Amino acid sequence: MVLGRRVAFGEAGKLYTVDANGNDRRWIGDGPSGVEIPRWAPNGTEIGLNSGSVHVVELAGPVLRQILGLVSASIFDWSPDGRLIAGVKTWMIGGEPWDPIYAADIWIAPSDGREVSYRLTDREGAWLPSALAWSPDGRTLAVADAGDLWAVNVRTGAVTNLTNTPAIAESSPIWSPDGRLLAFARRSGDGTPPQVWLRPALSRGATGWPLNVTGVPSSWH
Secondary structure: OEEOOEEEEEEOOEEEEEEOOOOOOEEEEEOEOEOEEEEEOOOOOEEEEEOOOEEEEEOOOOEEEEOHHHOOEEEEEEOOOOOEEEEEEEEEEEEEOOEEEEEEEEEEEEOOOOOOOEEOOOOOOOOOOOEEEEOOOOOEEEEEEOOEEEEEEOOOOOEEEOOOOOOEEEEEEEEOOOOOEEEEEEEEOOOOOOEEEEEEOOOOOOOOEEEEEEOOOOOOO
16 A cells, blocks of 8 residues: 555565665564565555454554454554544354354454454344445444445444445445545456446445446545
8 A cells, every 4th residue: 555655565474665767675574473464554654454354563663552342343444533443353153163153244443453342233143244445534434344335424333335336236335535436346246357347435226337448446535
């Protein structure tokens, strides 16, 4: 992910940053269980990452701290002011060790690592979100689950299915910087690769238009 002129990335369980021109590669540290989906904090002084659960690296140290309120979470995003992190926590609710049944919900915790958090949604057993993105105004989480895009009210936890398109799979929502649009990956049922589409952020149904490119959006600047 790019913030200004530097890119954060994981390689072989280690966290690095590099200039956007490919120069000045710097090793930042190792994750306890690898490094996945590193995300810059809004202030540019920290990087969040998945390493078995959500951790944050303070670049000045560097110092690695676990977000204790999001133990077992892997999918996450920063609030626009950087004070909070939303994460998807999963836990086993049934089945067998070789065939477990999982539940998942969205929790919010302070980014300083204190062992506190609160459960935002209450859909245990009803979904397994695969991605989430916090809106620029801080009011809404865009969530991907089961081939649909959802909106979660950060204040109330209310969940709304935005797309509800059984024949089309939408995933990987990303907010435009002004919060008016969502970029997302759209895949039809004919086996073709996903296409990048845009849609009015909180519109309902199969709305939007293609960018005529194949792939999955990851950031918008």
